[in-house]
Amino acid sequence: MASQMGPSPVVAELDPQVDKQERDATLWGDVWKKLRRDKRFLIAATLILIFLLMGAVPQLFTHADPRQCDILKFAQRPSRHLWFGRDILGCDYYARVIYGARTSLIVGLVTSASTITIALIFGSIAGYFGGVPDAIIMRIADVWFSIPTILGAILLLTLIHGSGPLIVAFVLILFGWPDITRLVRASVVSGKERGYVRASRALGASNRYILAKHVLPNGIAPLFIYGAYGVGAAIGGEAGLTFLGVGLRLPTISWGLQIAVAQDRFFEFPHLLFFPSLFLSVLIGAFILLGETLRDALDPRVFGSA
Amino acid sequence: MTRSYLLRRLLIAVPVLLGTTLLIFSLVFALPGDPIRRLAGNHRISESTYREISHRYHLDEPFAVQYLEYIKGIAHGDLGEDFHGQEVSDIIKQRFPVTLRLTVGAFAIEILLGLLAAFVAALRKGTFLDSFILVSTLALITIPVFVLGFLAQLMFGVKLHWLPIAGIREGWLSYLLPALVLGVGSAASIGRFARSNLLENLSSEHINAATARGLPRHRVLGFHVLRNALVPIVTLLGLDFAFLMGGAPITEQIFNLPGLGQQLILGVQNENGPVVVGLVTLAALIFIFMNLLVDLLCAYLDPRIRYG
Numbered sequence: 239m240a241s242q243m244g245p246s247p248v249v250a251e252l253d254p255q256v257d258k259q260e261r262d263a264t265l266w267g268d269v270w271k272k273l274r275r276d277k278r279f280l281i282a283a284t285l286i287l288i289f290l291l292m293g294a295v296p297q298l299f300t301h302a303d304p305r306q307c308d309i310l311k312f313a314q315r316p317s318r319h320l321w322f323g324r325d326i327l328g329c330d331y332y333a334r335v336i337y338g339a340r341t342s343l344i345v346g347l348v349t350s351a352s353t354i355t356i357a358l359i360f361g362s363i364a365g366y367f368g369g370v371p372d373a374i375i376m377r378i379a380d381v382w383f384s385i386p387t388i389l390g391a392i393l394l395l396t397l398i399h400g401s402g403p404l405i406v407a408f409v410l411i412l413f414g415w416p417d418i419t420r421l422v423r424a425s426v427v428s429g430k431e432r433g434y435v436r437a438s439r440a441l442g443a444s445n446r447y448i449l450a451k452h453v454l455p456n457g458i459a460p461l462f463i464y465g466a467y468g469v470g471a472a473i474g475g476e477a478g479l480t481f482l483g484v485g486l487r488l489p490t491i492s493w494g495l496q497i498a499v500a501q502d503r504f505f506e507f508p509h510l511l512f513f514p515s516l517f518l519s520v521l522i523g524a525f526i527l528l529g530e531t532l533r534d535a536l537d538p539r540v541f542g543s544a
Numbered sequence: 545m546t547r548s549y550l551l552r553r554l555l556i557a558v559p560v561l562l563g564t565t566l567l568i569f570s571l572v573f574a575l576p577g578d579p580i581r582r583l584a585g586n587h588r589i590s591e592s593t594y595r596e597i598s599h600r601y602h603l604d605e606p607f608a609v610q611y612l613e614y615i616k617g618i619a620h621g622d623l624g625e626d627f628h629g630q631e632v633s634d635i636i637k638q639r640f641p642v643t644l645r646l647t648v649g650a651f652a653i654e655i656l657l658g659l660l661a662a663f664v665a666a667l668r669k670g671t672f673l674d675s676f677i678l679v680s681t682l683a684l685i686t687i688p689v690f691v692l693g694f695l696a697q698l699m700f701g702v703k704l705h706w707l708p709i710a711g712i713r714e715g716w717l718s719y720l721l722p723a724l725v726l727g728v729g730s731a732a733s734i735g736r737f738a739r740s741n742l743l744e745n746l747s748s749e750h751i752n753a754a755t756a757r758g759l760p761r762h763r764v765l766g767f768h769v770l771r772n773a774l775v776p777i778v779t780l781l782g783l784d785f786a787f788l789m790g791g792a793p794i795t796e797q798i799f800n801l802p803g804l805g806q807q808l809i810l811g812v813q814n815e816n817g818p819v820v821v822g823l824v825t826l827a828a829l830i831f832i833f834m835n836l837l838v839d840l841l842c843a844y845l846d847p848r849i850r851y852g
Contacts, residue, residue, distance in 0.1 A: 381563035384835075385828045388790025389808075393824045394571060396812045417783075474688050478794055481690050484812055497690065501798070504694055505702065515691040523686035530682075 269459075272535040279531035285524035293340040302333040304491055315509060322513045325496070334491055335513050341403050341492040342521060345476040348407040349414065350468035354461050356415045361422025362457070366430055366449055376423065379416035387413040388478060395484040403492075406476050406485050414472075418464050425457035459536050466529035470522040477518055493518045549843055557836050564828045565618065569611050572821055623822035626811075632822035635807060642803035645716075646795065647788055649723030650730070654788075655781065657727070658734030663765075665735070666742035677739075681732035689791045693725045693798035710800040722799040726791050730784050737780055741773045748772075775846045782838030789827050 273279045292299055306329070316323040322331035364375040385393075390413040391406075398405070426449075429435065435452050443451075479485030480494025481501075488495065493514040500510035589597075598604045601624075602613050617624060623632035665677040684692075700721060701709030707721045745751065746769055754768045793805030800806075804823055811819035843849045 386786035
């Protein structure tokens, strides 16, 4: 708003510092300022960028072909030449682990982004209009919510006999959307009765305008937090499902599969379990850390003290 | 607790119960594939056998009738037969105690460790202990439950020989490690959540007032801080129960506990549909019941909820 009206010449003359601060004081400007100073955010962001790069262009990290295997070199232990050793089919384990990043990231990002989008649409309709649409959407959400995500995913994946990152993501979305839809609805409900919304309505603003300009912008910030947590949860969920034998299957390269294969031989060849677990934990941790730093940066109670 | 609130809450649970069973049932119904052909495997079966089996399992009836039969069965505690002719409810009866001990143990660990960590961290905010708890809980949340399981087996079982790492032959000792593995991740998230919650309450005005009135510290903490902080914590504990139930199959698989989760995985591997459907239905029913319990507990803790 301030930038539209231009800097007030009076204030600028009195104290140029005040004017500059006022222009910077948008929500995201504030958040960015806080994030930049937060070491945890820098760590999380760096890790996520590295993993994104690994998922997009694994060739940057390894020249080896993860599907080129030599069965005679079965489960070779890590050495100076092969840091991660070889897996039970004699494939270069470092290359296998690097190529696994893409699968996890696809499942995590697709699941989280779709869940948030669905929750945003249904949650804002239910919260803003109330009445019948609210009742219909939220009762359906209640029903889906009653089936624990992992168990529902096990059921559905058993029945559809499908496999692949997108199918796993689809199933996780199907059982995961009610949680966030409830949160969006709650924030829309509390947002729509605020003074500025009533004022806007009194001025003749349309529902769509009010929703898009006033209600959602305030409810959207927390969604980034859930989004970040959601990526971590979905990656962990996929690994768990795959570990149980209902998620991804060969020839997909995935950390969950590597861990599942390694579990039977884990006392003899601990390296087979160690490396994919390490990458998996670090990636999930990076997204959880991102969510936490976003939460701290967005928390209005912290605004006052900063 | 007001009786009308209890009644209202119970009435809401009924349609959810019906809706959830309908959902699970239609998921199974809507999916392609012929259960009788699957039952027969590679063998050819005669037309008359086919008709006889589909009549016995009500497969020749319309969807609504099938659903009613299924609901009637559930109401009688009958979840049908699996593909080997064994009653699903018998399987559940046999294996339920194992899963119950595991989840109750994990839940207890979650509550005790989580709240203990939260209290210590909140009361010693900014000290080394606080940072240590914050970092270690983050690490525990991050590590997936199966990785944690293998690490625990390797450390406490193989290297230190402290605890049994598989099976249930050593009584409650056998459950200690699995329950710890299943519960510690949730304990960590509860701990972090409760810590910020306690901190918020500690700095609120009614606590200053209570302290100023000269109430002893333990009374301030126990009644004024904890009771207010407990509502969101109990809510999260209830939600987290779904996470425990999802983690139980993985934990039972790793520690070779003959519980429902292991049966679920067996059912998946043998494509034994009725077992999988029955167990997921059971889990959903338990979860609905848990949510009901959480709502009632919250209403008890905070009167504003039951009159609101």
